[in-house]
Amino acid sequence: MTRYILRRLVLVVPTLIGILTAVFVLLQLIPGDPAIALAGEKATAQQIEKIREAYGLNRPMPVQYAYFVKSAVTLDFGRSLRTHQPVGKELRQFFGATIELSLAALIIALLVGIPLGVVAATRRNTALDYGSMIVALLGISMPVYWAGIVLIYLLSFRLGIFPIAGILDSGIKLRHITYGYVTDSILTGNWPALRSSLNHLLLPAFVLSTIPMAIVARMTRSSMLEVLGQDYLRTARAKGLRERLVVARHALKNALIPVVTVIGLQFGGLLSGAFLTETVFARPGVGRYVVTAIGARDYPVIQAVVLLIAILFVLINLAVDLIYAFLDPRIHYG
Amino acid sequence: MAQRDESLPAIGYRLSAPALEQTARRQTSLWGDAARRLRHDKAAVAGLAIIVVLILVAIFAPAIAPHSPTDQSFINKLKAPSRNYPLGTDEFGRDTLSRVVYGSRVALRVGLLPVVFALILGVAAGLAAGYYGGATDQFIMRLTDILLAFPWLLLAIGIVAILGPGINNVIIAVGIIYVPAFARIVRGSVLSIKEKEYVEAARAIGQPDLQIMTRHILSNAWAPIIVQATLSVGQAIIYAAGLSFIGLGTQPPAADWGVMLKSGHEFLRDSPWMGVFPGLAILVTVLAFNLFGDGLRDALDPRIR
Numbered sequence: 001m002t003r004y005i006l007r008r009l010v011l012v013v014p015t016l017i018g019i020l021t022a023v024f025v026l027l028q029l030i031p032g033d034p035a036i037a038l039a040g041e042k043a044t045a046q047q048i049e050k051i052r053e054a055y056g057l058n059r060p061m062p063v064q065y066a067y068f069v070k071s072a073v074t075l076d077f078g079r080s081l082r083t084h085q086p087v088g089k090e091l092r093q094f095f096g097a098t099i100e101l102s103l104a105a106l107i108i109a110l111l112v113g114i115p116l117g118v119v120a121a122t123r124r125n126t127a128l129d130y131g132s133m134i135v136a137l138l139g140i141s142m143p144v145y146w147a148g149i150v151l152i153y154l155l156s157f158r159l160g161i162f163p164i165a166g167i168l169d170s171g172i173k174l175r176h177i178t179y180g181y182v183t184d185s186i187l188t189g190n191w192p193a194l195r196s197s198l199n200h201l202l203l204p205a206f207v208l209s210t211i212p213m214a215i216v217a218r219m220t221r222s223s224m225l226e227v228l229g230q231d232y233l234r235t236a237r238a239k240g241l242r243e244r245l246v247v248a249r250h251a252l253k254n255a256l257i258p259v260v261t262v263i264g265l266q267f268g269g270l271l272s273g274a275f276l277t278e279t280v281f282a283r284p285g286v287g288r289y290v291v292t293a294i295g296a297r298d299y300p301v302i303q304a305v306v307l308l309i310a311i312l313f314v315l316i317n318l319a320v321d322l323i324y325a326f327l328d329p330r331i332h333y334g
Numbered sequence: 335m336a337q338r339d340e341s342l343p344a345i346g347y348r349l350s351a352p353a354l355e356q357t358a359r360r361q362t363s364l365w366g367d368a369a370r371r372l373r374h375d376k377a378a379v380a381g382l383a384i385i386v387v388l389i390l391v392a393i394f395a396p397a398i399a400p401h402s403p404t405d406q407s408f409i410n411k412l413k414a415p416s417r418n419y420p421l422g423t424d425e426f427g428r429d430t431l432s433r434v435v436y437g438s439r440v441a442l443r444v445g446l447l448p449v450v451f452a453l454i455l456g457v458a459a460g461l462a463a464g465y466y467g468g469a470t471d472q473f474i475m476r477l478t479d480i481l482l483a484f485p486w487l488l489l490a491i492g493i494v495a496i497l498g499p500g501i502n503n504v505i506i507a508v509g510i511i512y513v514p515a516f517a518r519i520v521r522g523s524v525l526s527i528k529e530k531e532y533v534e535a536a537r538a539i540g541q542p543d544l545q546i547m548t549r550h551i552l553s554n555a556w557a558p559i560i561v562q563a564t565l566s567v568g569q570a571i572i573y574a575a576g577l578s579f580i581g582l583g584t585q586p587p588a589a590d591w592g593v594m595l596k597s598g599h600e601f602l603r604d605s606p607w608m609g610v611f612p613g614l615a616i617l618v619t620v621l622a623f624n625l626f627g628d629g630l631r632d633a634l635d636p637r638i639r
Contacts, residue, residue, distance in 0.1 A: 018476055018479070026492055142617050268484065309485060310483045
């Protein structure tokens with residue numbers, strides 16, 4: 001097992017180098033001169049040259065690449081060309097909010113999706129099964145930005161249950177640690193902020209959860225159906241175990257193995273959905289941060305965001321593989 | 335045949351002549367079997383019907399739409415649904431129904447063309463990776479790993495940033511997102527098919543690689559590719575509309591469901607119809623492709639239920 005983990009960790013390195021190179025090439029391909037973008041339209045040739053010198057933009061390509069790799073390895077991305085703030089600091093603020101939204105959505109997706117799939121599988125071909133699967137199909141087919149718009153109209157504008165937009169009521173002060181607003185409220189024991197931030201989080205998190213929820217429900221159902229036909233379940237029933245226990249202890253535990261993989265694969269979709277959800281609900285987050293950065297050719301920011309997300313993705317895949325090995329002892333890792 | 339239907343009676347002396355004849359007639363090809371199963375799948379038939387209607391709406395949009403999709407009329411701006419404007423009007427007084435009708439043209443383009451693009455590139459990459467193996471395989475698979483490491487929206491935004499906004503670049507961007515999926519599916523099929531005796535036979539009589547790949551391998555690998563393609567169309571429509579929604583896709587004043595949602599979002603409080611109806615159109619369209627794709631998958635692979 002240790003050997004497997006080590007080998008898996010070593011394999012991460014070439015993938016990361018590939019991603020790094022891909023990002024570098026991509027940045028070179030974006031049309032427009034960052035020095036001009038930085039200096040502004042009215043800058044003189046001398047000013048532009050000065051900026052080019054300061055940011056190393058006049059160096060040969062391989063040297064620029066080396067700098068690029070160095071900044072990635074040391075996680076020092078310099079300052080934003082647009083706001084002149086350190087990228088690391090800005091990124092931390094926006095990332096915390098986006099990650100919190102994504103995690104909240106994932107939790108909702110699991111809490112609703114798994115029971116939905118189990119019910120559908122154990123009551124196969126009943127109205128409950130069809131109902132759950134129709135809900136799941138709608139979830140997959142619905143654009144999150146539209147779901148957001150419809151729910152804001154109904155629940156915020158018409159019924160006034162949830163706030164229309166934003167992340168925290170204005171006037172509430174919150175000391176930041178992780179920049180996940182709900183998390184920070186709990187960590188600092190700030191109850192008014194917790195109420196407000198939860199209130200702002202619930203609707204976007206639910207909207208974002210629809211697609212992973214649907215996918216988890218469908219996966220749980222088909223995986224359960226497969227497991228329910230196995231011999232060891234017949235044995236469990238034969239020895240007089242109650243059906244609830246059979247389903248919960250023997251079937252579900254095994255059926256969840258493929259579900260774990262699916263959750264890992266959902267991460268990219270979840271972040272993309274988070275970007276769109278942030279736009280709909282006007283929440284600060286990485287999505288809007290990077291879209292603005294691309295518009296302004298803010299290279300340090302684009303580079304940092306893309307790298308961070310890619311690294312996160314690689315690590316999540318690693319975690320999924322390891323959880324998988326833990327859950328399924330049949331898999332032998334040499 | 336791997337796809338043999340277990341419910342069929344075994345052919346034996348007990349069968350009467352008509353029954354024998356029926357059994358013989360029912361043992362058709364993979365595609366024939368699939369088509370028969372598909373016809374009995376009500377959800378898939380419903381999905382296909384909606385797709386056909388959508389195509390007809392797109393073709394006959396000028397005849398169906400009651401108004402022009404782009405003509406502005408400031409006296410009629412932000413009108414609620416009425417007899418003259420069944421789905422209301424937008425901030426420029428344009429008829430929402432007509433824009434939804436014309437939007438089907440864009441939707442079909444951004445749904446189908448990226449998938450065709452990804453299909454061509456992905457099938458070629460997957461064939462090469464699976465067939466040649468070794469370094470070719472490693473290179474292509476690591477490339478797909480890298481593409482898969484980015485959230486689709488970030489990848490699409492990056493590509494659109496390089497190519498510039500607009501519908502054609504969105505088609506390319508969304509297409510690139512799908513290349514890895516096709517490459518992996520094709521590679522998987524190729525790996526199992528290339529071990530078959532008939533491929534070995536083809537190689538033994540000296541057929542060129544390209545011919546073996548297309549005539550013997552690809553022709554037996556279409557089923558999962560077509561399922562993936564059908565399910566991708568719906569998703570591609572959501573992706574493209576998402577890009578339009580954040581302002582990078584189709585540019586106004588074109589009648590595009592994503593663009594309509596964007597302005598619908600701005601005028602949500604007082605004119606909810608502006609955003610609700612184009613979104614509903616996306617939902618129904620994507621649902622149709624998903625229903626049909628699910629049915630196709632069940633029909634082509636009867637082992638999965």
